């Protein structure tokens with residue numbers, strides 16, 4: 263399948279497509295036959311209602327069962343014992359009732375007292391108005407919770423009293439306040455500004471709108487798929503003091519704020535509001551949308567999923583017969599600064615590790631490229647730490663803090679600097695005609711250093727003094743300057759090749775924090791007593807055919823990119839480390855693993871003959 267479908271992933275969650283296989287799942291006390299059947303043309307979008315329930319992980323997601331483009335929104339349902347291997351079940355919610363006939367849109371699950379899960383979701387009703395609905399498992403003794411029934415009370419929340427029926431959706435997981443009343447928020451907009459409308463309820467069926475929203479912001483438009491949850495912070499000897507994260511999806515990006523929430527009064531006060539801070543806190547600075555977290559009570563962690571869109575054309579999606587991936591699940595917790603979240607691929611990723619390659623203490627001179635051989639370049643997990651030399655000077659950043667994406671676009675992997683660009687070339691063809699560069703550059707901005715992380719997929723005419731990538735691609739020489747026409751991530755013209763950027767762990771008030779995460783040599787250079795980075799601070803990358811997820815600075819700066827190489831597919835995909843700065847850098851350690859394929863099965867229940 264991977265040969266016919268070079269962009270299908272091996273370990274990122276996707277709906278079934280052209281899979282044929284047989285599995286027997288024995289589930290005490292029932293014996294199930296599970297067969298894999300052929301299906302075609304699937305679209306998968308927002309993760310919905312992920313939950314951990316009675317030892318099983320459930321993932322629901324926005325799904326078009328009839329085609330590879332958005333439409334006919336249905337809640338597809340898959341289950342897993344390890345968040346790695348999945349069984350696709352029957353759809354949980356189909357758009358067939360007056361209150362959701364035009365689509366079962368996004369929502370969440372809540373586990374009610376007594377261990378009863380409930381789904382709250384948005385229905386597009388007969389008038390195309392957005393309303394909120396309730397569904398519960400048909401049979402709680404079914405360990406897989408395959409069938410769900412919609413409440414006879416639906417819709418249970420409607421767009422009245424000034425709520426725009428076209429901007430009213432995506433209820434969160436509900437939570438109980440000290441008075442035991444349930445609370446839930448619904449994404450909306452008021453006068454064009456993003457709003458989280460707050461509702462409360464005694465019985466989970468009758469909901470009352472609170473006078474004030476939980477939060478709103480006049481710096482954003484409509485909020486889709488809000489998420490609201492506590493994150494624990496170590497107090498100064500006062501134990502654990504939770505902060506609360508509010509995430510909202512807008513502008514094709516997932517932004518979050520951190521603040522204090524008083525469950526008695528439902529007053530939420532944020533540290534810095536959406537779009538206000540120079541950092542503009544986001545889960546991910548690449549493609550990552552409509553995300554949703556859940557509490558994994560088994561492993562005591564919060565896990566984050568997101569919809570990763572295609573960036574090829576709709577025509578390509580129709581050709582491929584599918585579109586949309588789910589991000590690899592990440593743990594999310596508060597970062598060391600207490601001001602940002604840190605994400606990391608869940609530990610279970612190690613189950614898929616196969617061949618391993620290690621490189622230690624390898625100097626990368628300016629202008630050099632080093633191939634990492636011995637692993638599957640199209641399907642890999644990579645961790646690397648770079649050590650910089652002692653340095654006196656580096657490039658100045660003109661303004662205090664500018665847009666990192668813009669900085670990355672202007673200073674691509676091939677644009678020589680002093681300290682950087684250095685990093686990895688992934689999904690690269692042997693001759694480097696195709697390559698996606700994940701790299702760092704160090705700038706000085708006034709009295710502090712700033713670490714920029716970029717994911718460079720671009721296709722641009724670029725100018726450089728020296729051509730390190732491929733002399734085949736020199737298109738002209740003008741006044742001693744070389745001009746290169748770089749296709750970078752793909753020779754294909756019709757795919758989007760946006761360059762993404764993020765500042766790594768920058769805390770404008772503390773140089774220590776901003777530099778800690780990258781290298782120990784940076785540590786040496788500073789007299790401010792910076793700590794040596796631990797293993798987990800090493801940048802990490804997950805490569806899976808058409809997706810690259812990169813984690814910098816202990817996971818406070820993450821960038822996900824979709825890449826559609828023409829040459830660098832399957833066995834032709836290579837991995838390189840590179841340095842295109844004038845100063846040498848050292849790889850103190852690089853570990854890379856080929857990744858095995860995760861198993862995906864389609865469930866079909868049959869009469870048992872056992």
Ligand code: DQQ
Pocket residue numbers: 307308324335367368369384431432486487552
């Ligand atoms: N997708 C759903 C909506 C949500 C949007 C519809 C976000 O409920 O707001 O498929 O991608």
